[in-house]
Amino acid sequence: xxxxxxxxxxxxxxxxxxxxxxxxxxxxxxxxxxxxxxxxxxxxxxxxxxxxxxxxxxxxxxxxxxxxxxxxxxxxxxxxxxxxxxxxxxxxxxxxxxxxxxxxxxxxxxxxxxxxx
Numbered sequence: 625x626x627x628x629x630x631x632x633x634x635x636x637x638x639x640x641x642x643x644x645x646x647x648x649x650x651x652x653x654x655x656x657x658x659x660x661x662x663x664x665x666x667x668x669x670x671x672x673x674x675x676x677x678x679x680x681x682x683x684x685x686x687x688x689x690x691x692x693x694x695x696x697x698x699x700x701x702x703x704x705x706x707x708x709x710x711x712x713x714x715x716x717x718x719x720x721x722x723x724x725x726x727x728x729x730x731x732x733x734x735x736x737x738x739x740x741x
Contacts, residue, residue: 631697631730631734632695632697632698632727632730632731632733632734632735633693633694633695633731633734633735633738634694634695634696635694635738635739636694637694637696638692638693638694641691641692641694642692646738646740649693649738649740650738652689652692652693653693653735653738655689656689656690656692656693656695656735657732657735659686659689660686660689660728660731660732663682663683663685663686664724664725664728666678666682667679667682667683667705667721667724668721670682671717671718671721674714676709676710676712676717677709679705679706679709679717680706680709680710683702683703683705683706683709684702684706686698686699686702687699687702687703687706690702693735695731695734695735697727697730697731698724698727698728698731701720701723701724701727702724704716704720704723705717705720705721705723705724708720
């Protein structure tokens, strides 16, 4: 099997951290897609309410899931958002949320097409 790196997902990393277990990866992908939607709703609500601690908590939680699914670009953007939230930098938070929202469809599309069956 040849694994590949896409812009949104590093499949080599995903396979490596999950010991090449494709069944586990499929399960993680399913859970991650659900978690991603829920977490983004929580982040948006927290931003509206200026609840910076909740933003930091949600983004931190998602970063772990990104590591196991190979969504390294999204993980980096979430770290940027978490850092901005911890420093209560409202203008940076707004920009970071937009970047995360722009990256999510790319990640979701890539997760729908893993390089294995």
